[in-house]
Amino acid sequence: MSETRLRLVASQGAAAPKGAPAGKPAGDKRSDLRVVEHRRRRRPAVVASTAVLSVFITLFAVAVFQTMLMQGQQHLDNVNRQVSTAEAYYDRLKLEVAKQEAPANVITRAKAMGMIVPDKITYLTPTGAAVMEASTATETPVGSDDDSGLPAPGSSWTVTKPFVTGSDG
Amino acid sequence: MTTTQFPGQAHRPLPGWRPGRARRRLVVMLAVCVLLLGVIVAKVAMLQTVDSSHYSSLSEAQRVRSVTLPGSRGIIFDRNGNELAISVPQTTIWANPKAVVDPAGEAAVLAQFLGIDVKTLTERLSSDKEFVYIERQVDDATADAIVKQKLPGVYSLKEPKRFFPAGDLAKGVLGATDTDGVGTAGVEQTYNDLLTGEPGELVSERDPNGRTIPDGLRESKPATPGDDVVLTIDRGIQFNAEQYCIEQTIATKGKGCIVIVMDPRSGDILAMANVEWNKGDKTPQVSKANLALVSTFEPGSVNKVITASAALEEGASTSETIWTVPDRKKVADEEFTDHDPHPTAKWTLGDIMTRSSNIGTIMLAQATGYEKLDSYLRNFGLGSNTGLNLPFESAGRLRPLSQWQGSDKGSIPLGQGVSVTALQMLGAYNTIANGGTYVAPRLLKGTIDSKGKMTASKPSATRTVVSSKTASQVTSMLAEVVSSKDGTGQAAAIAGYQVAGKTGTARIPQQSTGSYVDESGNAHYMSSFAGFVPAENPQLSVIAVIDDPANGFYASQVAAPLFAKVAQYALRQLHIPPSANAVAPAPTADVAAIKAGDRNDAPAPDTIAAAAVNVATPANQTSTANQTSTGNTTSTGTGARPGTTGSTAPR
Numbered sequence: 001m002s003e004t005r006l007r008l009v010a011s012q013g014a015a016a017p018k019g020a021p022a023g024k025p026a027g028d029k030r031s032d033l034r035v036v037e038h039r040r041r042r043r044p045a046v047v048a049s050t051a052v053l054s055v056f057i058t059l060f061a062v063a064v065f066q067t068m069l070m071q072g073q074q075h076l077d078n079v080n081r082q083v084s085t086a087e088a089y090y091d092r093l094k095l096e097v098a099k100q101e102a103p104a105n106v107i108t109r110a111k112a113m114g115m116i117v118p119d120k121i122t123y124l125t126p127t128g129a130a131v132m133e134a135s136t137a138t139e140t141p142v143g144s145d146d147d148s149g150l151p152a153p154g155s156s157w158t159v160t161k162p163f164v165t166g167s168d169g
Numbered sequence: 170m171t172t173t174q175f176p177g178q179a180h181r182p183l184p185g186w187r188p189g190r191a192r193r194r195l196v197v198m199l200a201v202c203v204l205l206l207g208v209i210v211a212k213v214a215m216l217q218t219v220d221s222s223h224y225s226s227l228s229e230a231q232r233v234r235s236v237t238l239p240g241s242r243g244i245i246f247d248r249n250g251n252e253l254a255i256s257v258p259q260t261t262i263w264a265n266p267k268a269v270v271d272p273a274g275e276a277a278v279l280a281q282f283l284g285i286d287v288k289t290l291t292e293r294l295s296s297d298k299e300f301v302y303i304e305r306q307v308d309d310a311t312a313d314a315i316v317k318q319k320l321p322g323v324y325s326l327k328e329p330k331r332f333f334p335a336g337d338l339a340k341g342v343l344g345a346t347d348t349d350g351v352g353t354a355g356v357e358q359t360y361n362d363l364l365t366g367e368p369g370e371l372v373s374e375r376d377p378n379g380r381t382i383p384d385g386l387r388e389s390k391p392a393t394p395g396d397d398v399v400l401t402i403d404r405g406i407q408f409n410a411e412q413y414c415i416e417q418t419i420a421t422k423g424k425g426c427i428v429i430v431m432d433p434r435s436g437d438i439l440a441m442a443n444v445e446w447n448k449g450d451k452t453p454q455v456s457k458a459n460l461a462l463v464s465t466f467e468p469g470s471v472n473k474v475i476t477a478s479a480a481l482e483e484g485a486s487t488s489e490t491i492w493t494v495p496d497r498k499k500v501a502d503e504e505f506t507d508h509d510p511h512p513t514a515k516w517t518l519g520d521i522m523t524r525s526s527n528i529g530t531i532m533l534a535q536a537t538g539y540e541k542l543d544s545y546l547r548n549f550g551l552g553s554n555t556g557l558n559l560p561f562e563s564a565g566r567l568r569p570l571s572q573w574q575g576s577d578k579g580s581i582p583l584g585q586g587v588s589v590t591a592l593q594m595l596g597a598y599n600t601i602a603n604g605g606t607y608v609a610p611r612l613l614k615g616t617i618d619s620k621g622k623m624t625a626s627k628p629s630a631t632r633t634v635v636s637s638k639t640a641s642q643v644t645s646m647l648a649e650v651v652s653s654k655d656g657t658g659q660a661a662a663i664a665g666y667q668v669a670g671k672t673g674t675a676r677i678p679q680q681s682t683g684s685y686v687d688e689s690g691n692a693h694y695m696s697s698f699a700g701f702v703p704a705e706n707p708q709l710s711v712i713a714v715i716d717d718p719a720n721g722f723y724a725s726q727v728a729a730p731l732f733a734k735v736a737q738y739a740l741r742q743l744h745i746p747p748s749a750n751a752v753a754p755a756p757t758a759d760v761a762a763i764k765a766g767d768r769n770d771a772p773a774p775d776t777i778a779a780a781a782v783n784v785a786t787p788a789n790q791t792s793t794a795n796q797t798s799t800g801n802t803t804s805t806g807t808g809a810r811p812g813t814t815g816s817t818a819p820r
Binding site: 066069072076084088099102104121123 | 256327380
């Protein structure tokens with residue numbers, strides 16, 4: 001009804017020429033006619049569509065966000081599983097290395113490669129005089145990494161060799 | 170009356186339609202709706218208020234999962250950082266019997282992989298519990314195969330399992346753990362609190378598929394791994410000591426063998442080898458028991474070093490004092506003899522030690538006084554635990570002086586009538602090596618916490634037992650035992666090094682007869698050699714003990730060569746330089762070179778006298794003191810001790 005009224009007002013306004021004197025007959029208590037701007041009607045369908053679309057987009061965004069969150073969490077779970085697996089693998093490798101390094105295993109592997117355990121072990125032992133001479137001749141230089149207390153190879157060997165005797169162990 | 174009619178409007182009301190009835194229906198419907206809504210609101214209110222905690226907990230039980238994170242057990246390292254014991258996660262197969270669909274069928278499948286009989290597995294899978302172990306800590310291949318079967322109600326979890334990567338190496342020292350990872354023996358038991366980690370917990374919300382719910386509850390308390398333990402053991406020296414022990418046990422046909430290698434200065438135990446025959450073994454094996462600590466024996470002549478030290482320290486003798494030593498002497502009602510008959514000799518203390526004279530040693534003890542001798546024996550570490558705190562360590566048996574009986578005054582100075590552990594005896598030699606200061610043995614070098622910080626253990630406790638002068642004099646005598654042509658320890662010599670040590674061939678008391686001979690009249694011996702090297706600056710001490718060797722029984726034959734082998738390897742391993750003033754001896758003979766009978770002082774076993782003796786028994790056994798002879802015709806006394814007439818003397 002209001003639209004009808006507006007249309008009516010507009011048409012009345014349009015009927016009056018612009019610039020016409022605003023006078024009105026005496027006794028006419030109606031208010032003055034005036035020009036009103038035409039307002040376009042909002043179409044309900046558009047509004048509804050927009051609302052539906054907005055809701056859809058919002059829900060879709062939430063779904064996408066949730067999916068991404070789930071994917072992220074799954075990735076995190078996978079990474080955690082991989083860490084656990086890698087740690088267990090590391091532990092197993094550590095154990096394997098320790099087993100391989102064990103003296104009994106070294107002997108077994110050496111025998112498998114054709115080596116044999118000697119009947120007697122001959123140690124080369126410098127005599128007392130050699131020890132004295134070697135210790136004098138081969139002073140370990142300051143800052144040397146050699147903390148074994150043994151004569152350095154090369155220079156000391158020529159000094160020590162004549163005194164070395166073999167002994168059976 | 171004019172009736173306005175609009176298009177589409179019914180001309181007449183429907184049949185039976187009455188405005189009042191429709192209104193009532195609407196009111197009723199409204200009331201019903203309001204009522205239903207009220208019920209819903211009331212229920213919601215109840216859920217949110219009165220029952221909220223109950224349903225909340227039910228909901229949490231569905232969503233929230235708590236996982237215990239095991240605190241891994243610490244590693245046991247040797248002194249060089251080699252792993253001796255390590256824990257690695259293994260798969261445990263468990264089941265929820267309530268979720269098992271076909272117990273018999275699943276049991277049959279599991280039995281193929283686990284080697285457990287179907288009946289046992291069926292019983293486990295039919296249990297009314299919600300958690301039963303099927304098999305714990307199975308190997309990876311088996312676990313993978315079972316998991317692939319996807320049996321309903323059968324699951325797997327990870328549990329740490331203890332491994333000893335070097336196999337039997339130091340088995341008796343390291344001990345063992347049970348399936349739950351609790352130490353039950355040896356180092357594993359002693360340092361269980363240190364090694365045990367603190368479990369953590371991970372609480373998280375999960376969906377029915379076990380996936381973590383994003384943004385859900387997640388609380389994590391990380392597990393704290395146990396501390397790593399670093400022992401003073403050297404893996405290489407330990408292995409070689411065990412191998413030499415096994416070889417020597419086979420060569421001498423002994424019942425077992427003990428070798429301990431120590432650094433006398435710090436008390437660090439570098440190796441503790443325990444070897445024995447087990448039932449059904451074709452060769453002797455590394456023992457599960459730490460014989461060096463739990464097994465006691467009468468030390469025999471190795472104990473004379475304490476008597477000599479006491480005599481020197483108390484001024485009862487000097488190194489130059491000449492003693493008139495006969496070859497036999499009666500103490501109380503028993504006559505003791507030297508190993509070899511000899512005319513009364515003029516010997517110094519050094520000669521007495523070199524020849525391992527029983528009579529000379531008894532005379533030294535008498536001159537020192539038994540009260541003081543008892544005090545020195547205890548100060549040298551006999552009769553008490555070493556402080557290592559390893560399980561089942563024996564304190565040996567050293568009776569209070571008040572309980573010494575007649576012939577004890579003759580036998581105890583010789584090392585009979587008293588029992589010790591190998592570690593106690595080596596501790597006594599360490600005291601001499603350290604210039605008279607006793608250093609308690611140490612097995613724990615340090616610990617490494619979860620952050621990798623190494624904390625060294627405290628240095629061993631020390632106490633002065635004799636003066637450095639006395640220790641120096643005794644060291645010289647012990648060096649003579651090895652280097653002198655009359656010495657009993659020549660086979661312990663090591664080329665390039667001065668060795669100081671003493672042999673001990675002691676009879677083993679026989680529980681069956683209450684004497685030192687068995688039912689057949691045969692004696693059994695514990696042969697030992699204890700010493701240190703280099704004598705002028707001791708950095709290594711070793712004791713080698715062979716239990717009841719059948720192929721030669723003198724310590725000079727069976728124990729001294731073992732000492733030399735072990736020490737020679739350890740000297741190289743530890744980079745200990747040769748003695749500057751040592752004369753390189755001729756290549757030393759090994760067991761094969763010194764044969765029984767080569768020595769003119771070695772009596773044939775069948776001439777050994779049966780002796781009625783005061784048997785030194787372990788603390789937990791009944792003493793068989795003063796039992797009479799079982800009747801050996803060669804015994805001349807009322808009851809001869811080892812070292813008494815007709816018997817082989819401790820040497």
